[in-house]
Amino acid sequence: MRAVRLSPLLFSCLILTACVTINVYFPAVAAEKAADRIVKDVYGQPPPSKAPAGKPSGSPSSLLNDGARSGTLAIRILNLMVPEAEAAQANIDISSPAIDQLTRSMKNRFPRLKPYFDSGAIGLTANALITLRAPGKVPLKDRNTVRKLVADENTDRNALYHEIAVANGHPEWESRIRNIFAQRWVSNAPRGWWYQTGQGAWKQK
Numbered sequence: 001m002r003a004v005r006l007s008p009l010l011f012s013c014l015i016l017t018a019c020v021t022i023n024v025y026f027p028a029v030a031a032e033k034a035a036d037r038i039v040k041d042v043y044g045q046p047p048p049s050k051a052p053a054g055k056p057s058g059s060p061s062s063l064l065n066d067g068a069r070s071g072t073l074a075i076r077i078l079n080l081m082v083p084e085a086e087a088a089q090a091n092i093d094i095s096s097p098a099i100d101q102l103t104r105s106m107k108n109r110f111p112r113l114k115p116y117f118d119s120g121a122i123g124l125t126a127n128a129l130i131t132l133r134a135p136g137k138v139p140l141k142d143r144n145t146v147r148k149l150v151a152d153e154n155t156d157r158n159a160l161y162h163e164i165a166v167a168n169g170h171p172e173w174e175s176r177i178r179n180i181f182a183q184r185w186v187s188n189a190p191r192g193w194w195y196q197t198g199q200g201a202w203k204q205k
Contacts, residue, residue, distance in 0.1 A: 026176055030092045034164070035177075035184040038094060042106045043188060096167040102160045106153060113149055122150065123194035123202060128161065128182035129154045133194060133202060157181075 040046070113130070116122040121137035122130055130153055132138070138146050161181060165174040186195045186205065193205050 026170075026173055027092055028176075028180070031177060031180045032184065034092045034094045035181050036188065038099075038103055038160070039181070039184045039188045041103055042110055044107070044110065045188065092164070093167045094164060096163060098163045099160065099167060102156050102163065106156050106160075109149060109153060109156075113153065116146055117189075117193050120192075120194050120204070121146070123196060124182075124185050124189065126182060126196040126198050126200065128178045128185060129157055131196075 113122060116132075116138065119134075119137050121132060121134045123133040125131050130150055132143075132147060132150050135143055161174050161178045162171075164177050165171050186193075189195065189205055191205050194202055195205060196202055
C-alpha cells in the first residue's frame with residue numbers, strides 16, 4: 001500500500017484542530033470530582049483526600065514525546081499546546097461567589113431536610129432535585145414547612161448547575177453537569193435514603 005505523506009502545513013493544521021477539540025471536550029471526570037466536593041460539603045462529610053498528581057500513561061503528552069524525535073514543526077506546536085489543553089480538562093471551576101453562596105445556602109438548609117431524607121419522606125429525583133415523595137410521613141402541621149424547604153432547595157440546585165456551567169465558560173454544559181450531580185447526590189447519600197431511577201421508579205439505597 002502506498003504511504004500518504006502530509007505536508008508540514010497540513011499536518012500542523014490537523015494537530016491544531018485536535019487541540020481545539022481537546023479544549024472544548026466536556027471534562028466528565030473533573031466534573032464528578034467537583035460535584036463530589038460540593039455534595040460532601042452540603043452533606044457535612046469530610047472532603048475527599050487529594051491524590052498525588054501524576055501524568056497518566058498514554059496521555060496526549062506521552063504519546064507526543066514518543067513521536068517527538070521527528071523534530072517537525074507540527075510536533076513542536078503540539079508539545080506547546082497539549083499541556084494547556086490538558087490543564088483545561090484537569091479541573092472544573094466551582095469557586096465563583098455565586099457557587100459559594102449557593103453551596104452555603106444548601107449546607108445551612110441540610111440539617112432541616114435530613115430527618116425527612118432519613119424517614120423516606122423526601123427523595124432524590126433523577127434530575128438532580130428533591131421531592132416530597134411520601135407526604136404521609138410528615139406531620140400535617142409541618143407539611144407546608146417541608147414543601148417550602150424542598151422548593152427552596154430545588155431553586156438553589158437549579159441555580160447551582162447553571163452557575164457551574166457559566167463559570168466554566170460553557171453554558172451548554174448545564175444538562176451534563178446536572179446529570180453528574182444526579183449521580184453524585186445518590187452515590188454520596190447514606191444508606192436507607194430513597195432515590196429515583198432513570199425510569200422514574202423509586203428505590204431505597
